[in-house]
């Protein structure tokens with residue numbers, strides 16, 4: 429079997445905030461993680477473990493104090509966020525973050541289609557793009573393909589997040605980052621967006637990382653699960669080993685590896 433391509437390498441990342449001050453907060457303490465093409469990794473860990481900081485460092489919003497980030501073999505540690513945007517799809521918890529409210533569905537999609545291009549951005553939509561947009565929107569099964577000129581502000585949170593997800597994957601990203609992207613949705617809408625995520629990741633063979641507080645979602649989705657605790661990865665399981673895990677196993681593993689109990693308010697047990 430051909431060797432799987434490395435898509436994302438997080439190499440010995442250290443990150444502190446307010447370094448050298450009385451408020452110094454040493455958050456990431458040598459994080460090491462390699463994602464291979466097609467990996468769908470769920471990331472769990474208690475509040476303040478450093479999950480979002482890790483993701484923001486991958487995206488270039490934070491520069492690490494030490495260590496390197498490689499995407500598709502390219503060192504991007506010091507590459508500006510806007511340059512990295514062509515490599516990364518990012519979906520946030522806040523359903524308003526990934527789309528422009530006052531622009532229509534088709535205008536938003538046209539912008540997403542030009543992602544990573546810093547020159548000559550147009551919000552205008554070409555006829556030939558509309559057919560592609562309709563086709564992609566149909567996959568969502570939400571009827572958005574018939575509402576191309578509707579302003580995004582009139583969509584529900586779930587519709588908007590589904591659109592954001594589609595936009596983040598329109599120009600196939602090297603890495604898709606999902607930071608609790610369904611946490612603000614009601615349970616059934618969350619499930620819809622998660623199964624859509626799963627479908628897109630599989631069909632496009634995307635490499636994805638998804639932070640979640642919901643342990644059953646962390647077990648249900650993806651081929652790999654990572655547990656972060658106090659800025660370090662304390663568990664990394666994949667394949668069959670992950671498939672066979674239960675929530676009870678996860679809680680026991682957390683206790684074993686961290687020496688602490690996993691509290692209900694830090695994690696949703698599902």
Ligand SMILES: Nc1ncnc2c1ncn2[C@@H]1O[C@H](COP(=O)(O)OP(=O)(O)OP(=O)(O)O)[C@@H](O)[C@H]1O
Nearest residue numbers: 445446453455473474475476477478479480481482
């Ligand atoms: N921009 C920042 N400036 C200062 N401190 C920060 C900043 N961003 C994060 N932190 C601190 O870093 C620590 C880790 O935060 P982070 O958001 O990465 O954790 P998390 O694992 O995603 O937690 P949660 O599950 O609660 O979202 C926290 O103590 C947080 O206060």
